Amino acid sequence: MTASPEDVPEQVLRTSIVERLFAREADPRPLFTHQDHSAGVDSTVTWTEFVARVRVVAGALRLVTRPGDRVAVLTGQDLNYPLAFFGALAAGLVAVPLMAPGSASQRGRLTGVLADCGARVWLTSSAVVAKVREAGEPDHLIVVDELSGPGIDPLPVAPESPAYLQYTSGSTREPAGAVIPHRAVAAACWQASRAYAVDEGTTCAGWIPFFHDMGLIQLLCLPVHAGARSVFMSPAEFVHRPVRWLRQLADHPAVFTAAPNFAFDLAVEAAEEAGEDLDLSDVRVALNGAEPVRPRTVARFLETFGPRGFRAEAHRPSYGLAEATVYVASAGAEGPRSAVFDRETLAQGQAIEVPDGQELVSVGRPLGQRVRIVGDGVAQPDDVVGEIWIHGPNVASGYWGRGDAAAFGGELDGVGGWLRTGDLGVFHRGDLYITGRLKDLIVIDGRNFHPQDIEAVAGEAHPAIRRDRVAAFGVSDERGEGAMLVAEWAKNADAHVKEVTRAVLRAVSREHDLTLRSVRLVPSGDLPRTSSGKVARGAARARYSRPRG
Numbered sequence: 321m322t323a324s325p326e327d328v329p330e331q332v333l334r335t336s337i338v339e340r341l342f343a344r345e346a347d348p349r350p351l352f353t354h355q356d357h358s359a360g361v362d363s364t365v366t367w368t369e370f371v372a373r374v375r376v377v378a379g380a381l382r383l384v385t386r387p388g389d390r391v392a393v394l395t396g397q398d399l400n401y402p403l404a405f406f407g408a409l410a411a412g413l414v415a416v417p418l419m420a421p422g423s424a425s426q427r428g429r430l431t432g433v434l435a436d437c438g439a440r441v442w443l444t445s446s447a448v449v450a451k452v453r454e455a456g457e458p459d460h461l462i463v464v465d466e467l468s469g470p471g472i473d474p475l476p477v478a479p480e481s482p483a484y485l486q487y488t489s490g491s492t493r494e495p496a497g498a499v500i501p502h503r504a505v506a507a508a509c510w511q512a513s514r515a516y517a518v519d520e521g522t523t524c525a526g527w528i529p530f531f532h533d534m535g536l537i538q539l540l541c542l543p544v545h546a547g548a549r550s551v552f553m554s555p556a557e558f559v560h561r562p563v564r565w566l567r568q569l570a571d572h573p574a575v576f577t578a579a580p581n582f583a584f585d586l587a588v589e590a591a592e593e594a595g596e597d598l599d600l601s602d603v604r605v606a607l608n609g610a611e612p613v614r615p616r617t618v619a620r621f622l623e624t625f626g627p628r629g630f631r632a633e634a635h636r637p638s639y640g641l642a643e644a645t646v647y648v649a650s651a652g653a654e655g656p657r658s659a660v661f662d663r664e665t666l667a668q669g670q671a672i673e674v675p676d677g678q679e680l681v682s683v684g685r686p687l688g689q690r691v692r693i694v695g696d697g698v699a700q701p702d703d704v705v706g707e708i709w710i711h712g713p714n715v716a717s718g719y720w721g722r723g724d725a726a727a728f729g730g731e732l733d734g735v736g737g738w739l740r741t742g743d744l745g746v747f748h749r750g751d752l753y754i755t756g757r758l759k760d761l762i763v764i765d766g767r768n769f770h771p772q773d774i775e776a777v778a779g780e781a782h783p784a785i786r787r788d789r790v791a792a793f794g795v796s797d798e799r800g801e802g803a804m805l806v807a808e809w810a811k812n813a814d815a816h817v818k819e820v821t822r823a824v825l826r827a828v829s830r831e832h833d834l835t836l837r838s839v840r841l842v843p844s845g846d847l848p849r850t851s852s853g854k855v856a857r858g859a860a861r862a863r864y865s866r867p868r869g
Contacts, residue, residue, distance in 0.1 A: 328688045328713050332510045333503040338409045338474045341544045345371045354398045355553040365399055375471025377407025377464050384460045385413055385441055392416045392439040394452045397554040401530050402540050404443035404464050412475035415484040417531045420448035421455050430455055433487050436495045479503035485720050486533050486642045497720035498643045507714040508537055508645035509545035511688040515650045516576050516605045520547040523572040527558040533646040534610055538578045562590040569603050578607035581614055582788035584621045591624045601629030609638035611854050612772045613681040618656050639683035639754055643739055645714045649752050651684035667768040669705040671746045682751035699732055705746045705755055710739040760857055762794040764801045774828055778805055781827035782820045784813035789847050791860035795837055802837035806864045808844050817841055840864055
């Protein structure tokens with residue numbers, strides 16, 4: 321696969337997201353709605369009201385900054401977040417989407433990111449300003465909901481100038497902020513609006529954190545680009561009661577929502593609490609991305625919510641990454657497609673369909689960019705596994721303050737500037753399938769094993785295991801190369817350690833002809849995770865691969 325069905329129009333790339341926002345300054349319709357379940361209230365701001373507030377924030381920033389300065393966004397997930405983010409963009413500055421610090425581990429990561437980006441101005445809100453002060457002392461700390469004044473007009477920006485720094489969610493390396501220029505924001509929003517049919521009548525609903533690339537685009541930038549409405553809650557409120565997400569989807573028209581695979585599993589578990597009157601017939605698109613899409617998850621979600629109006633074709637497995645602003649590929653209007661591949665040959669780099677093997681869900685086809693599968697610097701044909709490379713206007717211009725030729729300097733057919741994703745994939749019958757990560761690949765006796773395949777089998781081996789809280793990784797000792805697995809206990813699980821361990825060992829041996837070096841069961845919540853909620857394999861390896869003393 322070498323090209324997308326259509327290219328992003330030049331006029332789109334030349335129109336910044338701030339220009340689109342201010343073009344609707346006279347629009348009286350609702351733009352952003354924050355659902356605060358702890359207080360039991362919804363707070364809404366119209367386009368007109370929001371633009372007026374953005375002017376005020378931009379005016380305050382212009383007094384203490386120079387064009388190109390980085391500005392950290394450190395509020396809770398409420399109406400102050402889009403106000404701070406768009407205020408920074410309107411002032412011609414580089415926003416750094418973060419979040420008010422919570423736990424000690426979050427504060428540690430935040431400190432590293434703030435040092436890396438060099439933001440000397442921080443934007444926060446009155447509700448969390450005390451917590452933010454604990455994170456450090458910037459030159460200027462601005463509380464956006466306490467500002468007043470006439471404000472200013474937005475400053476013009478060039479398409480190639482940075483709009484924001486998107487810090488990746490990995491936890492095993494130094495912070496890396498992808499530099500997202502204004503043309504990449506425009507491209508990504510155009511791609512998503514086309515792929516998911518988002519327009520003025522759409523409700524972009526969800527809970528993904530705004531500091532994450534998917535939450536930032538789906539709930540903040542895309543609604544502004546398309547003239548749509550955004551209705552959101554905090555991630556914590558979803559995790560505490562997943563039924564809130566289901567109710568959100570049922571209560572609003574023409575919904576476009578997005579979430580990682582584990583959220584769809586949690587929603588199934590919350591189905592009984594939702595009640596039989598739940599109606600999901602107006603959920604137009606439910607994007608499933610940010611982590612591997614499980615065939616069982618897709619099937620269970622439809623089985624549970626199909627009788628309540630959810631259409632099979634609304635479920636849209638997708639693929640993207642921060643360095644591509646967010647969007648790369650997605651299933652089309654036909655909905656999820658899958659294929660069953662021979663496990664052994666797939667692990668060795670060849671996709672061959674068989675009647676009984678490993679089922680993978682396709683992430684569809686790219687739009688507005690070129691995507692190729694590359695091995696040894698050469699584009700590979702269909703059905704050959706390799707690294708996914710991307711070339712398009714949605715690709716970041718590099719990492720902030722560091723050399724980035726390895727990631728952004730790929731060359732194919734004499735054309736430079738290809739993004740090397742580090743993800744492994746294959747095109748089969750025109751669809752893209754994700755098969756793993758280069759850095760996570762487990763190699764034992766010359767055989768390749770993808771950790772997510774082992775994790776999927778282990779997660780289904782016993783009900784005492786939390787399905788999406790499993791980490792498999794390679795280990796090396798005096799016996800040579802091997803594989804280890806760590807899994808969290810499910811809440812209220814009632815089983816013996818030996819029983820669960822044996823079930824995992826048997827399942828992995830049966831499905832992959834692999835004897836795990838060890839299986840370790842840890843309390844719920846103990847596995848390290850990235851900022852987007854995915855299990856961090858590298859951090860898990862560092863924590864658990866050493867012998868217990």
